[in-house]
Amino acid sequence: MNAGKTFIVGDVHGCLDMLKRLIDEIEWNPSDDGLIFIGDYIDRGKDPKGVVDFILKLKEDSLLVQCLIGNHEQMFLDYLSDIDPQGFLLNGGLPTLRSYKEVRRNDRDPLVPSSHLEFFSSLLPMIELEQYYIVHAGFRPDIRIEDQDLVDMIWIRDGFIYSDYDFGKLVIFGHTPFNDPMIMENKIGIDTGAVYGNCLTCLELPEKKFHSVRP
DSSP: OOOOOEEEOOOOOOOHHHHHHHHHHHTTTTTTEEEEOOOOOOSSSOOHHHHHHHHHHHHHOTTTEEEBBBBHHHHHHHHTTTSOOHHHOOOOOOHHHHHTTTTTTSTSSSOOOOHHHHHHHOOEEEEEEEEEEEEEOOOOTTTTTEEEEEEEEHHHOHHTTTHHHHHHHHSEEEOOOOOOOOEEEEEOOOOGGGGGGGGGEEEEEETTTTEEOOO
């Protein structure tokens, strides 16, 4: 992907202040270092729209920023298209709606700016690096990577987490929060529950070094 380092950021969930402090701490070089977000930018936290604005600015500054889709972005898309309005609201979506409504000039304007809709629609299901797979939630064991279903990639928990299946590369994932990064022979989990009062975590490659900030 690039000749420099690669930084992978865990689930942000609207925690804009923590995200800004984390980016400052890791000393990311936009010209040389990859920056990957693992999904779940919105919902539950105070400023979901602000998080997306901030990531879009990072993407303007660097071609080395890549963003995965999380289950919360998929639920938001399903809400906006009226496929499943209740699922989004029942899973922490109200703070996201509030953050968009607060900055809308009048009720005739679209709830979500076109740049944000394009962002949500462009999110990747997974990223493959030379030695790693990066995915929001995980993979279904015993299924080839190319045959994995998006529902599993953004929703799976126990079936993936408690499996020692060798996917051929180390899998880096978020979605399921842990108090500290979860490290196993076949996977690394980097969702450390930022929105629940714990840390926002970033994994630096190739050193496998963890960076984190607290609320």
